[in-house]
Every structure is written in structure tokens, then in C-alpha cells.
Amino acid sequence: MMLPFVLLSTLLPLLVVAQDGSISGPTSSSQAAGYSCDPNKCKLPTCNCASTSPPGGLKPSDVPQFIVFTADDAIQSYTLDAVNQFLAQRKNPNGCPPKMTYFTSLSFTNYTLVTDWYVAGNEIADHTMTHVGTPPADEINGNLIALNALAGIPLSDIKGFRAPFLNYSVDTLKLLAQSAFTYDSSAAASIPVDDPDTDAFWPYTLDNGMANDCLEVPGSCKGEPKLPGFWEIPMYAFFDNRGVAGPHLMDPWLDAANGQSTVDDAATLDYMKKTFTAHYNGNRQPIGLYTHPIHLSLTYPGVNAPKSTIAMINNFLDWAQEQQNVWIVSNEQLLEWVKNPVPVSQLNDFVPLKCSSPNVDASMKICNGVPQNENGLLSHCAFSDFPFYTCYGCPSEQPSPANPNPPQATSSAPARHRLPTNCSTPFWDPIDGKCVCNSDSCKFTDLSRPIGPNGANLTGGGTGSDFNPSAADAGPSYVPFNGAAVSSRLPQGVWSAVLLGSVGAVLGALGVISRL
Ligand SMILES: *[C@@H]1O[C@H](CO)[C@@H](O)[C@H](O)[C@H]1NC(C)=O
Ligand SMILES: *[C@@H]1O[C@H](CO)[C@@H](O)[C@H](O)[C@H]1NC(C)=O
Ligand SMILES: *[C@@H]1O[C@H](CO)[C@@H](O)[C@H](O)[C@H]1NC(C)=O
Ligand SMILES: *[C@@H]1O[C@H](CO)[C@@H](O)[C@H](O)[C@H]1NC(C)=O
Numbered sequence: 402m403m404l405p406f407v408l409l410s411t412l413l414p415l416l417v418v419a420q421d422g423s424i425s426g427p428t429s430s431s432q433a434a435g436y437s438c439d440p441n442k443c444k445l446p447t448c449n450c451a452s453t454s455p456p457g458g459l460k461p462s463d464v465p466q467f468i469v470f471t472a473d474d475a476i477q478s479y480t481l482d483a484v485n486q487f488l489a490q491r492k493n494p495n496g497c498p499p500k501m502t503y504f505t506s507l508s509f510t511n512y513t514l515v516t517d518w519y520v521a522g523n524e525i526a527d528h529t530m531t532h533v534g535t536p537p538a539d540e541i542n543g544n545l546i547a548l549n550a551l552a553g554i555p556l557s558d559i560k561g562f563r564a565p566f567l568n569y570s571v572d573t574l575k576l577l578a579q580s581a582f583t584y585d586s587s588a589a590a591s592i593p594v595d596d597p598d599t600d601a602f603w604p605y606t607l608d609n610g611m612a613n614d615c616l617e618v619p620g621s622c623k624g625e626p627k628l629p630g631f632w633e634i635p636m637y638a639f640f641d642n643r644g645v646a647g648p649h650l651m652d653p654w655l656d657a658a659n660g661q662s663t664v665d666d667a668a669t670l671d672y673m674k675k676t677f678t679a680h681y682n683g684n685r686q687p688i689g690l691y692t693h694p695i696h697l698s699l700t701y702p703g704v705n706a707p708k709s710t711i712a713m714i715n716n717f718l719d720w721a722q723e724q725q726n727v728w729i730v731s732n733e734q735l736l737e738w739v740k741n742p743v744p745v746s747q748l749n750d751f752v753p754l755k756c757s758s759p760n761v762d763a764s765m766k767i768c769n770g771v772p773q774n775e776n777g778l779l780s781h782c783a784f785s786d787f788p789f790y791t792c793y794g795c796p797s798e799q800p801s802p803a804n805p806n807p808p809q810a811t812s813s814a815p816a817r818h819r820l821p822t823n824c825s826t827p828f829w830d831p832i833d834g835k836c837v838c839n840s841d842s843c844k845f846t847d848l849s850r851p852i853g854p855n856g857a858n859l860t861g862g863g864t865g866s867d868f869n870p871s872a873a874d875a876g877p878s879y880v881p882f883n884g885a886a887v888s889s890r891l892p893q894g895v896w897s898a899v900l901l902g903s904v905g906a907v908l909g910a911l912g913v914i915s916r917l
Pocket of ligand 1: 476477478479511513514779789790
């Protein structure tokens with residue numbers, strides 16, 4: 402037990418640096434944006450112009466005030482405990498527990514907890530495999546492959562991406578659109594909503610390019626990049642007494658406010674409330690709590706989050722929730738509403754905000770992301786830098802960008818079956834390889850995504866061992882990402898891609914070391 406703790410403690414400097422992504426002033430201007438979009442041509446649900454007005458022409462009084470709650474980096478018991486301190490005790494106006502978005506990076510992630518968090522209704526999104534800025538394709542796509550294989554997350558449900566350090570380029574956005582992501586959420590809304598030049602746009606599609614971060618990201622804005630149907634969900638900053646000169650984006654509670662030199666929870670709470678009120682009394686653009694939950698952990702060895710800060714954040718949420726029509730949501734829920742903006746009077750019947758818990762018999766022994774069902778059935782994968790658990794069988798080596806889905810280690814246990822395309826996670830029994838769903842209400846079909854070598858369309862299924870094109874549970878377009886087993890089947894050019902991937906992995910590792 403002690404060894405992993407010691408090793409984990411050595412990761413702390415890395416995690417502290419990972420809060421980076423702070424901004425110090427406006428990251429865009431209307432001149433730099435040079436944005437134009439014709440709302441008569443760009444229409445919901447597939448197109449939305451960057452606009453400070455609510456979607457669908459709704460009056461602000463008919464619009465819910467959404468608070469987006471996100472977390473970044475590895476999913477571990479510590480980080481989920483930290484998030485639960487803020488959300489577990491809450492309900493939205495429809496009586497359902499709030500959901501959040503976890504931008505997951507895979508180094509040090511405990512895969513079974515990803516499954517549990519997803520099955521509990523939260524959104525699992527991509528934050529690269531090894532936490533690198535301006536990531537290459539294998540860091541982005543490898544995350545999808547590993548989350549599908551080892552956490553049983555359907556490919557069609559991994560919709561969003563956030564760049565580590567919020568460091569993205571035009572190429573990052575293009576890679577995301579190519580890999581069939583629905584949205585990015587790395588850009589800042591950096592000018593207060595009550596400033597006439599605000600860049601606090603409602604989520605928009607990139608049919609007419611980006612309108613945020615125009616002063617920061619070379620080659621973006623003025624119509625670029627044009628990615629029809631691909632969404633940007635800006636991250637909305639809080640502002641202290643200095644207004645536009647005092648933005649606080651991620652983990653605002655770690656910053657000193659108002660140009661002071663030390664953190665003051667009372668000052669943080671004050672400006673968080675003021676910024677919230679400016680949104681609420683204006684066009685109700687969403688507001689966000691963008692967290693690195695490790696900083697708020699009371700259980701992580703070596704971290705001592707101030708209890709006063711935790712209480713302050715709960716105080717903010719209590720206060721916000723006392724106001725009418727305030728909803729705490731995941732990005733995916735926010736986007737469902739933006740695509741189909743119903744007035745607040747109809748929100749109680751709005752399906753994406755409803756409570757959803759899979760109807761699986763509590764006494765069933767099945768490794769499915771429900772703690773009571775899967776108790777005792779997890780595989781323990783004892784890798785030295787971070788041991789993890791999974792329902793889907795341990796890989797023979799740790800997933801990496803060069804090989805996100807290594808063959809399954811089967812020397813000590815029979816192979817487990819990975820989530821196929823026609824069964825949803827809580828109903829899939831990876832040990833017996835069968836779907837326990839037998840009603841229409843739990844029917845499910847996953848999609849393939851063009852995330853393999855040379856854009857090959859991948860789907861889930863199989864056992865992660867040698868490729869067998871006739872395997873019954875592998876869809877017709879299943880191509881494994883395990884180069885070693887399938888060299889003869891891959892089109893030319895794959896080997897150079899794999900090689901580049903390995904170089905990327907080495908550079909990624911060096912990056913980690915230099916940050917330490
Ligand atoms: C990993 O998950 C297992 C199973 O839920 C749990 O017992 C263990 O405490 C977790 N460890 C961490 C560090 O998340
Ligand atoms: C973003 O990443 C690029 C390439 O990795 C690096 O050169 C640049 O310094 C980073 N920018 C920031 C603001 O971290
Ligand atoms: C992947 O699927 C899409 C849509 O069906 C298709 O257009 C594309 O050619 C496929 N890619 C490959 C490499 O087969
Ligand atoms: C899923 O597909 C497999 C293979 O095609 C088939 O045997 C199985 O019955 C399907 N399961 C469900 C629940 O439709």
C-alpha cells in the first residue's frame with residue numbers, strides 16, 4: 402500500500418503545474434476576430450453563429466442560467482471524492498442530481514472509476530493520453546481507443562475535448578473535427594459580459610471560424626478554421642474588481658484576487674457572485690466552474706486543501722442555486738439545450754436533463770460500472786507507476802499513444818470481452834461476453850470513428866488480443882490499433898505513423914520530466 406502512495410506524492414509537482422491555463426487579460430477583440438456569420442444561413446441544430454444572445458431567439462427571462470462543472474486530468478478515487486464534495490448533495494430544479502464533464506487524461510487514471518462515473522450519468526471527455534499541449538493525433542485518438550477498451554465508454558459518447566494547459570492550435574481543432582468530436586472547450590471568454598466588446602459567446606459552431614482567443618492562436622479567426630457543425634464551448638472567466646484586467650479562468654480559488662498577493666476566499670466568493678449576477682441579469686451566457694479537483698482533495702496523500710476554500714465553493718453553489726432557473730450541467734447537457742433551446746417552462750420535461758439510471762438488477766454479479774454489481778469482479782492491473790483496476794481485462798503493457806490498446810494479458814486470467822457496438826456499458830457482461838439487456842429501453846448502438854491509422858474507422862468489441870476479422874462481436878469495420886498483430890492488413894504509411902507515434906511518446910515523456 403505504501404509504495405503507490407510514495408510514487409503518487411512524487412507526481413504532485415506535475416499536478417500543480419497542470420493548473421496552468423490561466424489568462425491575464427483579453428484573449429480576443431472584435432477586430433482580431435473579424436467574425437461574420439449570417440443567422441439566416443446558419444441555423445440550429447447543426448449550425449449556430451457566435452453570439453452573445455441566447456440561442457433560438459429566446460428572451461433571457463426564458464433562458465436557464467447554466468453552471469457548467471468540469472474537472473480535468475486523471476480520474477482517481479481522490480479526484481472523484483473532491484468533485485463529490487460539491488455535487489453529490491445537490492439537486493437540479495427537476496429533482497435530478499447534477500452531472501458534470503470530466504476531461505480525462507490517462508496517465509495515473511484508475512479505469513474502473515471512469516466506467517463508474519460514466520454509468521452514473523456523467524460525461525467523459527478527452528484531455529489527451531499523457532497530458533500534452535498542442536497534441537498530435539495519436540494523443541487525442543489514443544485516448545478514445547483506451548477509454549473504449551479499458552473503461553467501456555462507447556465511442557459515440559466521447560464527444561468533447563479540452564487541451565492540456567488550454568494549449569491548442571488551429572491544427573488541434575482540425576484534428577478534433579476529423580476524429581468526429583462534437584466540440585472543443587479550450588478557448589477563453591475573456592471579456593466581461595457587460596462590456597460592449599465581450600467575447601462571452603454562447604456555444605457556437607465553427608462554420609465561420611473561431612471568434613475566441615483570436616489574439617492568442619495563430620491562424621484562427623477571420624473565418625478560420627471553417628469546421629462546419631463542430632462546436633466551441635467557450636470557458637467563461639470570472640472577473641475580480643479589476644474587471645477585464647482581473648480574469649480568473651481555471652481554479653479561480655487558487656488565485657489571489659484584486660491584485661493582492663495572497664489567496665482570500667472571501668474576495669474570491671465576492672467576485673464569483675458578481676460575475677454570476679452579471680450573466681444572470683444579462684443574456685444568461687453559461688458560467689463555469691473549471692476545476693483541477695486534485696487541488697480540492699481532502700484524501701490525496703500530501704495535499705491539504707484548505708477546508709475554507711471547499712466551504713467557499715459550496716457557499717457559492719448554495720447561493721447560486723437559491724436563484725430561479727439555475728441548473729448545474731455537463732457540457733454535453735448544455736450543448737443539447739443550445740441545439741434545441743426550450744424555454745425554462747419546459748425544462749422539467751427536457752430529456753437530456755432528466756435523471757437516468759440504468760435498470761440493472763442490483764443482485765446481478767456483472768462487471769458493469771455499478772459498484773454493487775461489479776464488487777469483487779475487477780481486474781487489478783499492477784503497473785509500477787500507477788496500478789489500476791478495470792472490468793475489461795488488463796493489457797499486457799500500459800496503454801500509450803503508440804499503442805493505446807495493447808493485447809490483453811491472459812496468462813493468469815481468461816480474456817475479457819470489450820464493450821461491443823450493440824450493448825450499452827451497464828448491460829454488458831465482459832466476463833461472459835453477453836449483453837443482459839432484453840428490452841427496447843436499453844437498446845444501444847455505438848458508432849465507429851475515423852481514429853485509426855490513416856483514418857481507419859474503429860469500433861469497439863473484441864478482446865484486445867490478436868485481430869480476428871471474423872470475430873462475431875467485432876463490427877464489420879473493426880480495425881485494431883495494435884499494429885503488431887496486423888501488419889499485413891494495414892495500408893502503406895501506417896508504419897511511419899506508428900513510428901511517429903513512438904517519437905511523440907518519447908517527447909511526451911520528456912515533457913513530463915521537464916515539468917517535474
Ligand atoms: C481504484 O479503484 C478501485 C476499485 O474501485 C478502488 O478500490 C481503489 O481505491 C482506486 N484507487 C485509486 C487511487 O483511485
Ligand atoms: C503550447 O505548446 C507549444 C508546442 O508544444 C509550445 O511551443 C508553446 O510554448 C505552448 N504555449 C503555451 C502558452 O504554453
Ligand atoms: C470511414 O467511414 C466513412 C463514413 O462511412 C467513410 O467515408 C471513410 O472512407 C471511411 N474511412 C476509411 C479509411 O475507410
Ligand atoms: C450484438 O451483435 C452480436 C454479433 O453480431 C450478436 O450475436 C448479439 O446477439 C447482438 N446483441 C444484441 C443485444 O443485439
